[in-house]
Amino acid sequence: MRYGTLIAGLGALVLVLFAASLLIGPAALGLGDSLGALFAGRGEAAVLVMREIRLPRALLGVMLGASLGLSGAAMQGYLRNPLAEPGLIGVSSSAALGAVLALQTGLAASFALALPLMALAGAVLSVLLLLLLAGPRGSSLTLILAGIALSAFAGALTSLVLNLSPNPYAAAEIIFWMLGSLGDRSFTHVWLALPFMALGWVLLATLGRGLDALTLGEDAAAALGIRLARLRLVLILGVAACVGAGVAVAGAVGFVGLVVPHLLRPLVGARPGRLLPASALGGAAMLLAADIAVRVIAPGRDLKLGVLTALVGAPLFLHLIYKTRREGL
């Protein structure tokens, strides 16, 4: 398949799913009512539903999915490993720790933006620690080791908070939040996440040529004029901005960053640079589809988005492993 066709096809898929996400929900609105409310402002309740509930939710779906897909493709390209995922550098667990602290201390209850802001603070703190730990030279090994150490530590602290939580309701709230969801989000969340995510997209989008060259290994890439230390810094900042903002507004949504690049790699001739835009669109499509599915499958039960992406993602991933084995790669 030609690359242009693929990108156009994925773009069209995202548009269709975006429209579907706007039109599907528990409030039974007809197609005409929905569109009338969204574009012309007809019908007070319908306008509220469309503009304050469904539109931000669909927008967040696109933003989060694109962020996760793009970060996953960038991480896999940089580490030259199809099992890499955005959570590997420890930013998502640190952002989750910040959010959990906001829930546990009651800050989140007294001040609505405390949770996402604390999560962002956790992400920023973890990036500083990561840069300190990973050292000045551009090696990928020290980055993985530092990321694993940070992830483990942030995970342990999150467990400690849960462990010491005095009341079971707070603990339950934390656990449900950690499952990841786009429900009940508003435009405040969109505006909070957008600057960070947009910064992350711009940073990661510049990495294509460097990631292509890394196909030949770090030494050969450096000799091709790629400045590895700079590439790694841009990668860390880009992934952290995308993932930190994502966790802040939606909690932990796994498997999108792992599965989408893997799924699309054969369609772009395995070129890491071309995989970046394809994965961003693919991630947006997968997340929108999953977020529609949670509303359709169990409308009354508040099925969490992160649960569904993992439920769908894991078997998909197993299928890919099986296919890879059969092709003897």
Add this chain to the structure above:
Amino acid sequence: MSLLTLDHLTVHRGDRAVVRDVSLRVGAGECVGLIGPNGAGKTTLMRAALGLLPATGTSSVAALPAAARARQAAWLPQMRDIAWPVSVETLVALGRTPHLAPGGRLREADRAAVDAALARLDLAAFRSRIATQLSGGEQARVLIARALAQDAPLLLADEPIAGLDPAHQIMTMTVFAALAAEGRAVIASLHDLGLAARHCTRLVLMGAGRLVADGAPADVLTPENLAQVFGVRAYYAQTPDGPVFQPLEVVK
């Protein structure tokens, strides 16, 4: 014209100096065989010369900014890394990275360089094959073609012919000699002293991190140097078929 000048280059690994005080000038038209036993510092010398390792002393290539350096010198590492199942053509085109326009599209000159590199390594038929599905020796040739596509005046290659069949070993050395004859320079670390003696214009012999001998093959492959640095005795003669070199036995 000098394409690479090393001046008192020294590289430390921890407390140990693995390359010690090496000074060297390589000019256009030279095909240099870098020889020496395992651990003599051949790879380290080339990586330091390219600026891929911190070193004391100076290297004219390492002193260049990254982008200019990539247009001056191509590097073929010993490790044959192909991380993703890309096509041979895509892989060879990666050699054009330092020449690409900002958009990253291949221009006419880029395509021509890729085609020429594929033809030189006898790879035209492999163009659309997946690189990771080729045999080890075929992958090695694809990676050599990638380095040629970079079209730099200087090529440094670390054991480029290890694992190739005899025909392609000879072919690769002939390509290197032809590059030198075109006015470029090649520095290749080699363990096959017979091929080095036949195809290189100059040999640089390293032992224990130092430059032991430097000159025409006949002046470097002396019985004393072979015994002292490699610990071998060899048959070496100028024949009507050109120089013939064959290691015979381990001495000492």
